Amino acid sequence: MLLADRFRGHADASAREQSPLYAEWSLGIAGDLDVLALIERAPEARRQPALVLAVSRWLGAPLAPWPRLREWMLAHPDALLAELARRTTQVNDVRRLGPVSLALARLEGPVALLEVGASAGLCLFPDRYAFRADLRGAGRDEQARWGAADSDVVVELDVDLGDSPLPHDEWPRRVVLPEIVWRAGLDLDPVDVTDPAAVSWLETSLPPGPSERVDLLRRAVAIARSAPPRLVRGDAVDGLAALAATAPSDARLVLVSTGTLVYLPGRRRQAFVDAVRALGATWVSYERRDLLHDVVAEVPEGVAPGDGFAALALDGRALAVGDAHGTRVRLLPS
Ligand SMILES: C[S@@+](CC[C@H](N)C(=O)[O-])C[C@H]1O[C@@H](n2cnc3c(N)ncnc32)[C@H](O)[C@@H]1O
Structure with missing residues (x-):
């Protein structure tokens, strides 16, 4: 182009x-x-x-x-x-945890959380943030809250329940996150939350506009600084098995990837999917929806492009489609 x-x-x-x-x-x-x-x-x-x-x-x-x-x-x-x-731009958007938390709530704990493409590791703390969702559709118009109610970080989410019956009676009206007993991130270029210059570059990578995004980032950084996450420098494919091997064996290993697969060239993307499957781990992704064949296959006809930029998927099966930042999702029939 x-x-x-x-x-x-x-x-x-x-x-x-x-x-x-x-x-x-x-x-x-x-x-x-x-x-x-x-x-x-x-x-x-x-x-x-x-x-x-x-x-x-x-x-x-x-x-x-x-x-x-x-x-x-x-x-x-x-x-x-x-x-x-x-330089490369650095992004770490905790708003993507809105949809990701919906998928995590479908899992039994205890969970060992490994994020691939973790950036500063801010998405490794879903259990330390508060979530507030507007749920609409399927004859409902109500609000739901989950996560750490008193957190300084409040992630807001619009959920379109669609017309189809919900996959689970209560979900996502009552979202309960599994216990997270271990967490670590893998990134080619991890960002150290304790380094002021690195955090300043994260802020500069955000477009100037509404101040809420910078404010949310700063609040999440403050939480991460209180117990900095373990971040390992390495490639999503080549570094995965070694880091996964350090997770406790008595917890369910959950790999999370959000906004990261787009950086992997096509064949490496498939190699990543193969590596995840070889580990036998659960995989939660919020990625551009056209990147994974399995996900594309499950997005119904007629989903408007603006509503369906990304897909929330559990083990490659789409649960919802949503915008790039994870602020609006539409549940798909299960
Ligand atoms: C757009 S950021 C998303 C960060 C975070 N997941 C989020 O949603 O806020 C993509 C991240 O993937 C990392 N990345 C890109 N290619 C990678 C690779 N091959 N292996 C590991 N990390 C990679 C980048 O360094 C960057 O931190």
Whole structure:
């Protein structure tokens, strides 16, 4: 895809994400041959719009209208290219635990939780956050709460129950998480929650917009800092078995992956699925729904693309479809 088109696409995505400034910046870049030529000097993999904009902010670009950003970028080409070459965006979105917790609630504990692509490990603490869900559909309009009621982190979730009978009488009206007795994360590039610069980069990787996302991130970081999670640097496929082998054998090993498979090239994705199966572990995923054949197969016709960006799946079988961040899901017939 042409670089200008990537920035145009990013402008649309930013508008949807309620980040008008990133939408304006992206459109500005898409139509500016000088700035595009500058970005083309970065390695191919480092020309992603989200990375270019985050690096610019990180280096001090003003949060100001596009002409000011343009001026800044053209005045700092060397610094921009050097930083682009050594950084990748880092995301850790605890909102994805909304759907993930719904799947965890279907499992018996005690659980040994291993997250693949854990980033800063913030999604390793579903039992330390509060969840608040609006449940609609199937003749119901009610609220449900679960998790640690007094937590500083409150994850909000809209659940469309669909028209079909619920798979379980109470679920997801009454969600009870299994006991988590062990937790660890695997990541190619783990983020240390005790390192202020690393956490600051996590914040800068978020688009400027509503402050709730940064606030939620900071609250989750504060909880993680009180007992930093065990994070191991390693590849999702090559590093999995060794880390899984350190989990207690008397707990159910549950692998979680959220927003991570997209980073694995096609064949590695299948190798990951094979590695998970070889371990005999339970696998909870909230991933782009077109990435796993099993998941795609179970998404019914007529699910609008905006509602079905991602699929929540348990052992590769889709339970729900939802948005990229896990804030809205629609349950699928069981
Ligand atoms: C978009 S982040 C998602 C983080 C977290 N799961 C969440 O939902 O907030 C993807 C993570 O996957 C990691 N990653 C990418 N490729 C990987 C690989 N081959 N093996 C392990 N981790 C990988 C990245 O470093 C990054 O932290």
